[in-house]
Structure formats: structure tokens, C-alpha cells
Amino acid sequence: MAVIDLPEADVLKVPQDFPPGPLFTVPPVLAELRDHRPLCPVQMPSGTRLWLVTRYADVRFVMHDPRFSRDLVFPEAPRMAGDDLTSVDGSLFNMEGPDHTRVRTVLGSYFTRRSVDEWKVTAQRHAHDLLDRIEARGSDADLVSDFSEPLVARLAGDVMGISLDEHAWMRERIRRQLDLLGSRRQIASATADLSELAGRLVDRAGASGLVATLARAAGEGTITRQEAVGTTGLLLMNVTDPLVPPLTVGIMTLLLHADQLADCKRDPGLWPEAVREVLRYHNNGITNFPRVALEDAERHGLQISKGEGVITSTLAAAHDPREFTDPEVFDIHRAEKGSVFFGAGPHFCLGSVLAPVVLATVFTVLFERLAGLRLSVEPEQVQKADGGFFACPTSLPVTW
Numbered sequence: 001m002a003v004i005d006l007p008e009a010d011v012l013k014v015p016q017d018f019p020p021g022p023l024f025t026v027p028p029v030l031a032e033l034r035d036h037r038p039l040c041p042v043q044m045p046s047g048t049r050l051w052l053v054t055r056y057a058d059v060r061f062v063m064h065d066p067r068f069s070r071d072l073v074f075p076e077a078p079r080m081a082g083d084d085l086t087s088v089d090g091s092l093f094n095m096e097g098p099d100h101t102r103v104r105t106v107l108g109s110y111f112t113r114r115s116v117d118e119w120k121v122t123a124q125r126h127a128h129d130l131l132d133r134i135e136a137r138g139s140d141a142d143l144v145s146d147f148s149e150p151l152v153a154r155l156a157g158d159v160m161g162i163s164l165d166e167h168a169w170m171r172e173r174i175r176r177q178l179d180l181l182g183s184r185r186q187i188a189s190a191t192a193d194l195s196e197l198a199g200r201l202v203d204r205a206g207a208s209g210l211v212a213t214l215a216r217a218a219g220e221g222t223i224t225r226q227e228a229v230g231t232t233g234l235l236l237m238n239v240t241d242p243l244v245p246p247l248t249v250g251i252m253t254l255l256l257h258a259d260q261l262a263d264c265k266r267d268p269g270l271w272p273e274a275v276r277e278v279l280r281y282h283n284n285g286i287t288n289f290p291r292v293a294l295e296d297a298e299r300h301g302l303q304i305s306k307g308e309g310v311i312t313s314t315l316a317a318a319h320d321p322r323e324f325t326d327p328e329v330f331d332i333h334r335a336e337k338g339s340v341f342f343g344a345g346p347h348f349c350l351g352s353v354l355a356p357v358v359l360a361t362v363f364t365v366l367f368e369r370l371a372g373l374r375l376s377v378e379p380e381q382v383q384k385a386d387g388g389f390f391a392c393p394t395s396l397p398v399t400w
């Protein structure tokens with residue numbers, strides 16, 4: 001039966017039916033779905049019904065199989081809540097086939113060992129500078145407003161060539177664009193604003209970093225201006241939004257696992273393992289963005305019909321006991337190295353080397369500088385921001 005025809009009672013609502021577990025842990029309902037409804041019909045805030053995929057093997061299957069397309073640039077395409085970044089023409093994220101490969105090759109040329117090293121040095125510099133300011137003010141801070149958010153804002157400024165004011169303006173639009181509880185009008189207007197900013201960045205003389213790579217390729221005719229602008233719009237989100245939650249919630253989770261934090265301090269070679277585990281344990285968002293079936297496909301005895309939307313949950317996949325022993329345990333020493341938090345297949349995250357390097361660098365600096373760092377509230381009092389796509393604390397009060 002097509003997902004659209006299923007009775008209302010069989011369809012779960014995102015995000016209402018997916019409340020998180022305690023301390024920012026995975027929504028408990030995902031375990032039930034993995035075991036009993038590995039292909040589960042869900043209704044998104046947009047009203048669109050999709051098939052939600054939760055098992056590790058199935059998530060990878062969908063991400064690799066060309067029958068499931070990320071090209072959602074057409075009227076009535078499956079959407080989360082409205083015309084968000086998946087509706088933008090020319091964005092790498094929304095392309096498939098040879099056009100996707102062509103634009104991805106251009107962008108991929110930026111992600112060299114050298115640029116990763118540069119991001120590392122930049123992240124170190126900003127982390128030290130922000131900690132200088134924090135320490136000069138006393139011995140307590142809110143690590144969201146005083147540290148993670150400004151740090152990522154500065155980093156994004158450097159690699160996208162935008163000022164802090166532009167970043168603040170942009171961040172507010174990204175929040176509205178990805179607000180699962182936002183109105184369609186609000187989401188569409190945020191998307192239009194971000195596309196307009198992306199256009200200005202591409203056309204700006206002396207563009208730097210990632211934008212320069214795209215602008216140059218557009219000038220040479222390797223990609224179109226629309227592709228440069230669409231992909232810059234995607235990067236405005238990518239460079240900023242997925243980094244703040246693992247940074248913030250990662251600090252909190254490490255503080256709550258003092259023995260493992262002590263292991264990292266004793267042996268800094270463990271930081272990459274700690275980052276990998278933070279990314280597995282918390283993963284970003286209940287789900288990823290949707291795909292559409294280009295042909296009929298069958299999975300677990302159910303048919304996904306051509307034209308229906310499919311949505312993966314890398315969060316659920318990263319907690320699949322078929323792949324990870326005791327997945328609900330935070331363990332930086334775990335043996336399994338399998339990962340799905342950066343996606344898989346043709347759209348595999350281009351920041352998958354860079355993001356962990358940034359996180360490991362920042363954790364190292366923070367925990368070395370503030371050796372006695374601890375939460376200054378009960379962990380249960382740390383609040384999750386409402387509506388946002390990625391689960392992130394609104395504030396993280398600490399002392400040292």
C-alpha cells in the first residue's frame with residue numbers, strides 16, 4: 001500500500017512522536033522502529049508522508065542506491081517543513097549523476113590536507129582567543145554563547161569570507177529555514193534571503209576560501225553561476241550549523257564521563273576517538289533530509305513506490321545493535337569503527353575529515369586550558385533548543 005494511503009494511526013509524526021531521551025540521548029522510539037518497523041511511515045511538519053529508514057544497513061542501502069534521488073528541486077517534492085535548502089536549484093546537495101560529480105569535483109578540490117591544517121590552526125587560534133576573554137571575566141561561563149557559537153561563527157567567517165555581522169544575520173535565517181515547527185512562509189523567505197546572500201558572496205570581488213573555489217570555477221565555466229550560488233547557500237548552513245551541536249553536547253557528555261575525559265587528557269592521541277564517539281552517540285538531528293524514489297523498490301516486504309519520499313535516520317543507524325555493541329553506552333574505546341554519521345554514497349559529507357579535526361582541536365584546547373571544568377547546573381537542567389533541526393543545548397553553564 002502506498003504511504004499516502006496508510007491509515008492515520010499507523011503514521012508517526014516528526015518531531016512530536018520522537019521526544020529525545022534524557023541528557024540529549026537518542027529518542028527511545030527509534031529503537032522500537034529499528035526492531036519492529038524498519039520501514040515506518042512518518043508525517044513531516046510539511047504534511048508530506050515519507051518512509052523512515054532506521055537500520056544501519058538500510059540507511060546505507062538508501063544512500064548508495066541511485067533509485068533514491070536527492071534531487072528535490074521540483075514542485076510538490078517531499079519536504080521536511082517547507083521550501084528549505086533541499087528546494088534550491090544548483091546546490092550540490094540537490095543534484096545527482098554527472099552534474100553532481102562535476103560540481104562535487106570542483107568543491108572537493110578545496111578539501112586538501114592543506115586546508116584541513118589551516119582550519120586546525122584557525123580553530124586553535126579562535127579557541128585560545130575566546131578562552132582568554134572567558135578567563136579574563138571570571139571563573140564561570142555559558143559555553144554556548146561564550147564559546148561554541150562564536151567559535152563556529154569566526155571559523156565560518158574565515159572560510160566563507162563573511163563578517164561576524166553577516167554571520168549573525170545568516171545564522172538567524174538558517175535557524176528559521178531549518179525550524180521544523182516554522183511556517184512555510186517563514187521557511188521560504190529564509191531560503192530566499194540565504195540565496196540572495198550566497199549570490200552576493202559569489203559576485204563579491206576578492207571572495208575567499210570555499211566561495212572563491214566556486215566563484216573561480218564559475219568564471220572558468222566549469223560550473224554555472226547558479227551552481228556556484230546554490231552550493232554556496234548549502235555551505236552557509238554546512239559550515240556553521242552541524243558543528244555547534246556536537247561541540248556543545250560533546251563537551252557536556254565528556255564532562256559526564258569523567259573517566260574517559262581523564263583518559264583523553266592523559267593520552268591526547270585519544271581525542272579523535274572521543275570525537276568519533278561523540279558524533280556516533282549524538283549524531284545530528286532525528287533524521288537526515290529526504291530523498292525521492294525514482295522507481296519502485298522493495299524493502300522488508302514493503303513497497304516504496306516511485307515518487308514516494310524516503311528519509312533516513314543516521315541517528316538511529318548509529319545506535320543499531322546489529323552494528324554497534326551496547327550502542328546506548330558512550331564509550332570512546334569501542335572497537336567498532338563503522339560510521340554513518342557523515343552519510344554514505346555519492347553525497348558522503350565533504351567535511352568528514354575536516355569536522356572531526358576541528359572538534360578534536362577545540363576539545364584539546366578547552367580541556368587543557370580549563371583543567372577543572374565542570375557543569376555549574378545539574379545535567380538534567382540543561383535545556384534543548386526548540387524546533388531546531390539539530391539537537392543543541394540553549395546554554396551550557398560551566399565553572400572551573
Ligand code: HEM
Binds near residue numbers: 092
Ligand atoms: C560534525 C559535523 C558534520 C556532520 C555530522 C555532517 C553530516 C553530513 C551528512 C550526513 C551528509 C549527507 C547527507 C545525505 O546524504 O543526505 C553531509 C553532506 C555534506 N556535508 Fe557534512 N556534516 C558535517 C560538517 C560539515 C562541514 C564542516 C562541511 C563543510 C565544510 C560539510 C560539507 C558537506 C557537504 C558539501 C555535503 C553535501 C555533499 C553532497 O551532496 O555531495 N559538512 N554532511
